[in-house]
Amino acid sequence: MKDLLRLRTSLTEEIERVLNEQIKMEADASAMYLSMSAWCDRNGFDFSAGYFKEQSDEEREHMLRLFKYVSDMGGRAVSPDVTNIQIEFESLRSVFEQALQQEIAVTQSFNRMADRCQKSKDYVTFTFLQWFLKEQIEEEYVARRALELFEVIGEEGTGLYEIDKRVPKIKYEDTY
Numbered sequence: 001m002k003d004l005l006r007l008r009t010s011l012t013e014e015i016e017r018v019l020n021e022q023i024k025m026e027a028d029a030s031a032m033y034l035s036m037s038a039w040c041d042r043n044g045f046d047f048s049a050g051y052f053k054e055q056s057d058e059e060r061e062h063m064l065r066l067f068k069y070v071s072d073m074g075g076r077a078v079s080p081d082v083t084n085i086q087i088e089f090e091s092l093r094s095v096f097e098q099a100l101q102q103e104i105a106v107t108q109s110f111n112r113m114a115d116r117c118q119k120s121k122d123y124v125t126f127t128f129l130q131w132f133l134k135e136q137i138e139e140e141y142v143a144r145r146a147l148e149l150f151e152v153i154g155e156e157g158t159g160l161y162e163i164d165k166r167v168p169k170i171k172y173e174d175t176y
């Protein structure tokens with residue numbers, strides 16, 4: 001039965017598994033950003049709340065893009081469990097620190113996946129992953145810039161208010 005099922009797809013079991021793991025990672029990232037948005041909202045950081053809500057929507061889009069690929073290829077896409085999402089954060093700065101760490105972890109995960117695709121000579125999936133690898137340049141850039149605002153502006157006085165206002169204005173220019 002297992003072999004019969006495999007005839008329906010050129011995805012190996014290993015590649016299908018790592019794609020599903022990535023689907024879960026994107027779903028977790030989406031939920032985490034939504035949680036960060038709620039924390040910002042509760043603490044008076046309106047602009048950051050809007051920024052994280054947008055990030056959350058983007059991560060869901062990433063999840064659906066991977067989901068569609070697995071389905072389109074005849075594989076079994078698994079709707080992931082999302083549990084134990086952090087609710088409280090220490091400070092606005094710690095929220096942005098965690099956001100950057102999350103993006104770096106996602107980049108590393110896609111790198112590992114690309115590596116596995118090459119090792120198993122799955123160039124179809126390897127090509128599909130290029131969009132995500134490129135997307136991570138922007139994702140990391142924006143998260144890093146947001147965190148740098150804490151150094152550039154400083155948190156004293158109305159600093160946090162200014163940082164919050166600046167967050168949605170961060171833009172990545174793809175000029176190369």
Ligand SMILES: [Fe+2]
Binds near residue numbers: 026058
């Ligand atoms: Fe993502």
Ligand SMILES: [Fe+2]
Binds near residue numbers: 059103139
């Ligand atoms: Fe992201």
